Amino acid sequence: MYFRLFLLALATFATGTAENIIVGILPTIAPSLGVSVGIAGQLTSVFSITFALTAPLALGLTMRFERKSIMLSALAVFAFSNVVAGISPSYSILFAARIGMAAASAVVCLIATMLATELVDSGMRGRAIGIIFMGISGSMVLGVPAGMLINEWFGWRAVFLALASAALIVLFLAQSFLPRMGQRLQGDPDYKSHLKSYRLQSAQLVSILMIGGHFVLFAYLAPYLTEAVGIAGPHVVLAFIAFGAAGVSGGYCGGWLADRLTPRMAIVVTPFLYLLALAAIPLFSNAPAAFIAIMAVWACISWMISPVVQSFLISADPATAEAGIGLNLSAMHIGVALGTAAGGLILERASLQALPWAGCILVGLAVLCALNATWRGKRVRPTG
Numbered sequence: 001m002y003f004r005l006f007l008l009a010l011a012t013f014a015t016g017t018a019e020n021i022i023v024g025i026l027p028t029i030a031p032s033l034g035v036s037v038g039i040a041g042q043l044t045s046v047f048s049i050t051f052a053l054t055a056p057l058a059l060g061l062t063m064r065f066e067r068k069s070i071m072l073s074a075l076a077v078f079a080f081s082n083v084v085a086g087i088s089p090s091y092s093i094l095f096a097a098r099i100g101m102a103a104a105s106a107v108v109c110l111i112a113t114m115l116a117t118e119l120v121d122s123g124m125r126g127r128a129i130g131i132i133f134m135g136i137s138g139s140m141v142l143g144v145p146a147g148m149l150i151n152e153w154f155g156w157r158a159v160f161l162a163l164a165s166a167a168l169i170v171l172f173l174a175q176s177f178l179p180r181m182g183q184r185l186q187g188d189p190d191y192k193s194h195l196k197s198y199r200l201q202s203a204q205l206v207s208i209l210m211i212g213g214h215f216v217l218f219a220y221l222a223p224y225l226t227e228a229v230g231i232a233g234p235h236v237v238l239a240f241i242a243f244g245a246a247g248v249s250g251g252y253c254g255g256w257l258a259d260r261l262t263p264r265m266a267i268v269v270t271p272f273l274y275l276l277a278l279a280a281i282p283l284f285s286n287a288p289a290a291f292i293a294i295m296a297v298w299a300c301i302s303w304m305i306s307p308v309v310q311s312f313l314i315s316a317d318p319a320t321a322e323a324g325i326g327l328n329l330s331a332m333h334i335g336v337a338l339g340t341a342a343g344g345l346i347l348e349r350a351s352l353q354a355l356p357w358a359g360c361i362l363v364g365l366a367v368l369c370a371l372n373a374t375w376r377g378k379r380v381r382p383t384g
Contacts, residue, residue, distance in 0.1 A: 004119055005128055007173055008112040009135030011071065014166040015078050015105035016139030018098075019047050021147035021159060028156045033091040040091070043098050048333045050102035055329035056191065058107045059322055062114070068180050071111040075171040078104035082164035086157045097160075106329065109136060113310070113325055115178070123259065125314065126266075130255020130307040137303035138248040145240055194320035194327065200313060202373035203267065204324075206366045207309045207331040208338065210271050213278065213362035214302045215339025217355045220347065228352050229285050242292055246299035254304030258311035264374050267312045271366040274301040278363055281356045306332060312373065338362075 022029070022043050030040040061070050081100030088094040112135075116128040150159045194200050217224060225231040225239055258266040277298040284290045306328070313324035339362070346358050 002131075004178060005116055005131045007170075007177060008116055009131050011075065011170045011174060012109050012112050012132055012135035013139045014163065014170050015075070015101075015108045016136045017143035017146065017166075018078070018082070018101045018105060018163055019051070019139070019143070020044065021143040021163070022047075022098075025147050025151040025156045025159060028151055029094075032156065033088075033094065035091050043095060045337070046095060047098050047102040047105075048337050050099050051106045052330040052333040052337075054103045054106035055110055056323070056326040058110045059326045061107070062111070066180055067111050067115060068174070068178050071108055071115075071178075072171055072175055074104040074107035074111070075167050075174065078108065079164040079167040079171070082160040082167065086160035086164065101163075109329055110326055113329075114322065117314070126255040126258030126263065126307060126311040127252065128255065129310050130252040130258075133251030133254065133303060133307050134248050135251075136306070137251045138244070142244045142248070145237065145244070190320045191323045191327065194317070194323045197317065197320075199316055199373045200320070200324060202369040203309055203312050203316070204327060204331045205369040206267060206271060206373065207305060207328055208335040209362045209366035209369060210274060210305050211302075211332055211335030212338035212342065213359040213366065214274075215336050216343040216346070216359035216362065217278070217281070218302075219340040219343050220352065220355060224352050224355060228282075229288055229291050231288055231291075239292060239295065242296055243299045246296040247303050250300040250303030251307060253300060254307040255311070257304060258308050263308065263312035263315045266308045268367070268370045268374055270301065270304050270308045271363055271370050274298070274305070275360060275363045275367060277301055278356055279360050282353060285353075316373075 022040075026040045029043075030036060033040070078101055081097045081104060085094050085097035085101070088097060109132075112132050113129060116132045117125050120128045147159045150162055221240075221243070222236060225236050231239055254266070254270065257270065260266075261269065277294060280294050281291070281298060284294050310325055310328055313328060314321040317324070339359070342358065342362070343355055346354055
């Protein structure tokens with residue numbers, strides 16, 4: 001059972017890495033394809049937008065086709081898209097390849113989460129989702145430095161070819177070791193009922209606002225470490241390694257917390273603890289050793305939220321749970337876009353030191369949304 005769960009997590013790691021891996025290789029891609037760094041940066045934006053739009057739609061496929069076959073097909077599309085990216089002669093072809101990568105990644109993440117919850121009993125559901133999010137969180141926090149190393153040694157095209165190779169390895173393992181899981185037996189995903197619920201709306205907003213608050217600072221963490229904390233040179237790489245290790249563990253910790261405390265309590269506790277950790281960051285910016293410890297806690301809690309919210313969505317309204325998980329994957333990427341954009345605007349008008357405090361505002365709103373999601377008890381109240 002655990003081998004199959006970790007195999008699903010490996011699938012989300014391989015496909016999820018494609019999203020942020022491009023951040024560290026922009027200075028190489030831009031001149032190679034004859035575009036500015038700003039234009040090349042849209043390769044990340046189009047990935048997030050495509051992922052957010054594809055995840056809810058992907059549930060429809062699970063009614064018509066066997067789910068293991070869907071995931072294997074998505075892995076093949078992902079590998080093909082990366083090969084196209086690796087040999088692309090122009091920016092437009094690379095842009096189109098990124099759309100293919102993002103759509104395939106969304107399908108893999110959705111199917112992996114669905115299958116994980118069916119491979120375990122209900123008491124282990126939160127931890128199963130947490131293991132899947134170890135793959136997703138690992139791809140985000142470790143993908144950028146991995147891409148930078150491959151780019152430095154072999155060039156930016158090798159980054160995409162490496163992703164294609166990783167996807168093909170996962171495809172082979174999944175074909176060999178994952179059981180056939182059949183089609184979904186339910187009807188079309190009930191997005192309408194899900195979005196009519198105040199509680200479920202609030203839970204989705206918890207993901208958007210907390211991840212948004214996180215990316216206000218995380219998207220600009222490298223310059224913050226250098227200018228605000230005084231960590232420079234090779235120590236920045238070590239700081240990111242510490243961040244990555246803590247972030248990967250957060251997915252499992254979030255699932256464990258949801259199982260241990262119940263999802264209803266965990267969805268309030270997690271953003272509150274994250275708010276405390278984020279607020280502590282500027283307070284320890286003059287003490288690098290203490291800052292690294294606080295940063296590790298901050299990283300861990302940041303990746304606890306997705307398994308916590310998804311466990312809450314499943315327990316609060318099982319009838320719309322699959323629609324909720326699809327929408328929550330989109331909510332995560334909306335949060336990434338929100339936080340990155342907000343952080344950029346703040347840097348235009350203020351200093352790096354303002355970033356964590358701005359993030360705290362969004363996370364404070366996430367806490368209020370969590371309270372609203374749980375305040376109404378067990379009944380799901382519609383808006384109309």
